[in-house]
Amino acid sequence: MWAALAIAAGLAFAATHSAIAAPSSGPEVIAYVFPQEVQLKPGDIAANRLTRINYAFANIVGGRIVTGFPHDKENFAALTALKKQNPRLKVLVSVGGWTWSGAFSDMALTSESRSVFIQSVAEFIDRYKLDGLDVDWEYPAMAGSTNHFRPQDTQNYTLLLAELRARFDKEEKRLHRQLFLSIAVGGESDFIEHTEMGKVQKYIDTVNLMAYDYYEPGSEPITGNHAPLFANPADPKKISAAQSIQNYEQAGVPAEKIVLGVPFYGHAWGGVQDRNHGLFQPGKSAPETYAKFGNIANTMLNHGYDRYWDAAASAPTLYNPAKHIFVSYEDPQSLALKCKYVLDHKLGGVMFWDYESDPTGMLLNAIDQEFHLPSASNGGTR
Structure with a gap:
């Protein structure tokens, strides 16, 4: 009964919360920044090309949100300072992620455990002068990198977000600024x-729709487009970003709240025979399965790897006939088409994982050009 009352209360809060209105100043460009052990330096981030930064990741320890890496304090200060260059920029912390989602189920289990977490979030945001929280629970009521989940996660996920929103509404009045709450979803x-x-x-x-990793080496017996905009009729799984967007809209999510996730990395398969240039062919994990776009641009393209275009999926692939390696990835052409799709379908914008994977700046440039955002002069080198 308490759960039903909490949800009803949350609905009332949501109905009066102005921050949840559809974006009015153009599409969001949300970067997941994942420096890990590295301390950010001036010029590392092109602040004027972004509307939001999700700093990855905070962890959950003892039911409370905690920093995850040694230089988080310095990095939060560096990122919030970027708002002097771009007043529209917001800096959130993302909690969880694939590796650190194991504590969510216990934390969200009761009203008392959620209250402890939410109090720690409010203190965390205040301490580091952040603009909100991104909840990256992978996954409620399902196994992620751990098997720590329970059926109650489904309702507790709703309760957690409702109670976070209610607390943020109160914090906004105290802080005199808007606080954002977002989620990363499969x-x-x-x-x-x-x-x-x-x-x-x-x-x-x-x-924030993670419309990638639809195919991953080692997870499926064949290769595939890991982030296609549309489904190739030859794809046995018939998956695509467009289909995922439609699924979320049918589940009740307004288009303007859906932010299309795009990967700044690719996946590589080895032992792939030269049929259909390696697409939808048997394969196994290559020695370097996770290929950052910077590495693809500098060491694969024009270095033994031939580029092919899947017109049906609007997705590029690479194939190395000598090494029998197939790569599915994102490039400026496919990204421009996704940005156009976002505009045409009035979605909330794009987000990408992750900023550090493209030191060339080519992919962020493609987003910039399609959305016609202000130039990045004096906003960073990338």
């Missing part, structure tokens, strides 16, 4: 099946 339909997205969307500003 691209495949099982995430929707294990959550209450029609309710959840009422409490959050954006749903």
